[in-house]
Amino acid sequence: MRVRRTVLRSAAAIAVAVSLAACTNAPPPPLVTTEVARTQATKAPTLNEAVVGVDSVQGGYNPHKLADQSTITTALADVLLPSVFRPAADGTPTLDGTLMVSAEVTSAEPYTVTYRLRPEAAWSDSAPIAAEDFVYLWEQLRTEPGVLDSAGYRLIGNISAREAGRVVEVTFTKPYPGWRTLFSDLLPAHLLKDMPGGWASVLRDNFPVTGGPFSLKGIDRDRGEAVLERNDRYWAAPVPLDRIILRRGDTTGVANALRSGHNQLALLSPDAAGQSALKALEPLATTTTVPRSTVATLLLRPVGTAMADPRIRSVLAALIDRQALTAAGTGGGPGSALPANAQVLAPSARGYTATVPANTPDKPDVALAENLLTQAGYTKVDGSWSLGGTPLNLVIAAPEGRKSYVDMARELQRQLSVGGVQSRLVTPDGADLFTRLLAPRPATAAVAEADRIDLVLAPQPAAGDPATLLAGRFGCAPTTPGEPGQPSTAPQADNPAGFCDPGLQPTIDQALTGELAFTAAAEQVEPALWSRTVALPLYQEADTLLTGRVMSGVSTGPPWAGPFATATQWRRAEG
Incomplete structure (x- = not known):
């Protein structure tokens, strides 16, 4: 009964609701919905x-080392390291006003240059850029092997400081017109002077500041x-x-x-x-060619029994096809448009003119090579030249990881083989090549057979003061005065080419100290260097810049x- 009454009440309620709805004209309430927020993808x-x-x-990144010369090293040094002078649009050194207040010759006797740094100039760890950074660079570049511009730094006799290291006085032992090229890419001495591994580890992997x-x-x-x-x-x-x-x-x-x-x-x-x-x-994107500050060069080192004979170096020059070497190194890229035909200045340098002798053959002259070898006492046996039964077997070196130089070394090896000269190719690490294998050594020092390098394909520096370049590439080491009654030490080679000519050295010294203009010195030295056949410049390295x-x-x-x-x-x- 109870269930029936509940059902009846529910039915009645529904009937009342329907009646009320039928008695009104109002529409039913609208259905309210929540609009979904619309999102629009934004750039x-x-x-x-x-x-x-x-x-x-790839590094190292030390701009002062021959082994580290590369596009990436130059790029990083430009934006990370301070320099006293930087090249202007025409290449002349111009004082960097962000670092320096002034730099000028303040005394002629002794020859002194005074540098005044801006008081706010500091490394990124807040240490001031100061005199100790000048001293550190001087100490390294005058003593370490395999560095650039050592000739200029060796003319410095002393560096002193005042005003908390913000004023630096550099005293030279001789006048040095090229002083504006010094103290570029300063290094943080406060972090590097006691660095484990010494100079060899500086900027090898990174920049500390x-x-x-x-x-x-x-x-x-x-x-x-x-x-x-x-x-x-x-x-x-x-x-x-x-x-x-x-x-x-x-x-x-x-x-x-x-x-x-x-x-x-x-x-x-x-x-x-x-x-x-x-x-x-x-x-x-626009494309432009950017010449680098290096010249790809073949060094014919006058060291060892065979290469010390100028006739043998002339033989090699007669067998070598410089154009083919350039093609192997550049692959027809931008460097191929910059053939190097002078011993010191690069093709893009101001004042560059070709100094290669007019009678230099464009192609190998095998007949001339055979005639010179015969004059030197060599005989050809089974297609190879020998002296007293010992084959003429030379060692060619190129820095490891430098594909263009290794490719040129292989092409050189092929060219010599065609002329009957045997050779062996080695590709040591660049640091080992420049700092040990090509380092200056006394003429009397014995060279282990494993360390003997006769020919080298490597980049040679082309930037900076021309007289300093001349001294760095072909100069002798400074002689040391002997004890009373004893002669001075004999001149020794002080360059990767292993070349030292006491007859040319006075001219090189005079150019370095300004006693003789570089152009006048070059007129005397360039023909002599070509005749000595110790370096065959090939081409100036170059990059292509693309700008979006x-x-x-x-x-x-x-x-x-x-x-x-x-x-x-x-x-x-x-x-």
Whole structure:
């Protein structure tokens, strides 16, 4: 019964509700819904950075070592290390006003240069850039083997400081007109002077601090990437870009990255095919050639029994095809347009003129080589030249990891083989090659057979004061006065070529100290160097710079400095 009454009451309630609804004209309440918020994809903001495609980020990175000369070393030094002078647009040294207040010759006797640094100039760890950094560089570059510009630093007799190291007085033992090329790329002495491993470890893997507009966040060799960020502790005006990323890639990969916008710049050394592929990017990116501060050179070292004979060096010159060596090294890339035909100045240098003798053959002269070998007492047995039953077997060296130089060394080996001269190719680590195997040694010092190097394919420095270059490439080491009644030590070679000519040394010294203008000295020395056949310059190394349309303020940079010298003006368009 109870269930029936409940059902009846429910039915009655429903009937009443229906009646009431039928008695009104009001529509039913609207259905209220919650609208789903609509989202619109937004474009991620463009980072204020530039990605630069490069061939390699491998070190070392010490700009003062012959073994470390490379595009990446120059680029990092330009933005991380302070310099007293930097090259102007015409290549002349110009005082860097961000670091220096002044630098001038303040005394003629003794020859003294006084440097005054800006009081706010400091390394990124807040240590001041001061006199100790000048002293450290002087001490290393006057004594260590395998360094650049040692001839100029050896003329310094003393360095003193005042005003808490902000005023530096450098006294020279002789006048030195090339003093403005000294103290570039200063190094942080307070961190490096007691570094484990000494000079050999300096900037081998990284930069401990920076004294430039950028700092180095890190280098990842496995990924092939180096990241530069704006140095917040830089005392001068901040740079426009927040970050520069150097990213390794082959020519095809870098071209694709520029086309897609993942890269904004590139600095590469392509072969002929790669050069064409990069040119095809225009007008998406402009391409320009950037000569480097190095000249690819074949050194014919006059050391050892065979190579000390000038006739043998003349034999090799007669067998060598310089154009074929250049083709092997450049692959038809930008360096092939810069053939080097002078012993000291590079093709892009001011005042460069070819000094190669007019009678130098363009192609190998096998007949001349055979005639010279016969005169020297050699005989040809089974296609190879021998002296007293001992084959003429030379050692050719090229730095490990430098593909262009190893390729040239293999081509040289092939050319000598055609002429009946046996050879063996070695590829030591660059640091070992320049600091030990090619280091100056007394003429009387015995050379182990495993360390003997007869011919070297390697880069030779081309930047800086021409007279200093001449002394560094072909000069003798300073002689040491003997005890009373004893003769002075005999002149010794002081260069990777192992060459020292006491007859030429006075002219080299006079050019270095300004007693003789370099042009006058070159007129005397260049013909002699060609006749001695101790160095065959091949070509000036060069890169190709690609600049995407989103970038402004980018240029090839002053001579010898390169594009990164202009990085403080680089800007990237928004969007």
